[in-house]
Amino acid sequence: MAFLTEEEVQHYLGKTPADIQKLMKRGKLTAFRVGGSYIRFKKEEVVALKSGKKFIAPEELGRSQLERFRDFWKFYSFYVITSVCLLVFIILFFQL
Numbered sequence: 001m002a003f004l005t006e007e008e009v010q011h012y013l014g015k016t017p018a019d020i021q022k023l024m025k026r027g028k029l030t031a032f033r034v035g036g037s038y039i040r041f042k043k044e045e046v047v048a049l050k051s052g053k054k055f056i057a058p059e060e061l062g063r064s065q066l067e068r069f070r071d072f073w074k075f076y077s078f079y080v081i082t083s084v085c086l087l088v089f090i091i092l093f094f095q096l
Contacts, residue, residue: 003032003040013050023049 004012010020023029028049032040
């Protein structure tokens with residue numbers, strides 16, 4: 001897997017450092033820290049961004065819907081359960 005520096009990405013995409021930061025904040029470009037201070041980008045992702053295609057990480061290609069749901073549930077289960085409990089509490093409170 002090849003990585004590009006921030007300067008290489010700016011030159012390749014023809015963007016300013018502020019534009020690169022915006023792309024990172026919007027989730028269109030993923031940055032990796034190497035050695036704590038150096039930022040690198042996946043070359044495949046940058047090429048896909050320039051060509052207008054959506055980049056799909058290889059680890060996401062072979063996953064089933066059930067595996068994706070399990071990952072979702074592991075991360076968001078607390079929020080889902082809390083929301084349901086709060087909703088039930090509000091419904092019961094206003095019925096009295």
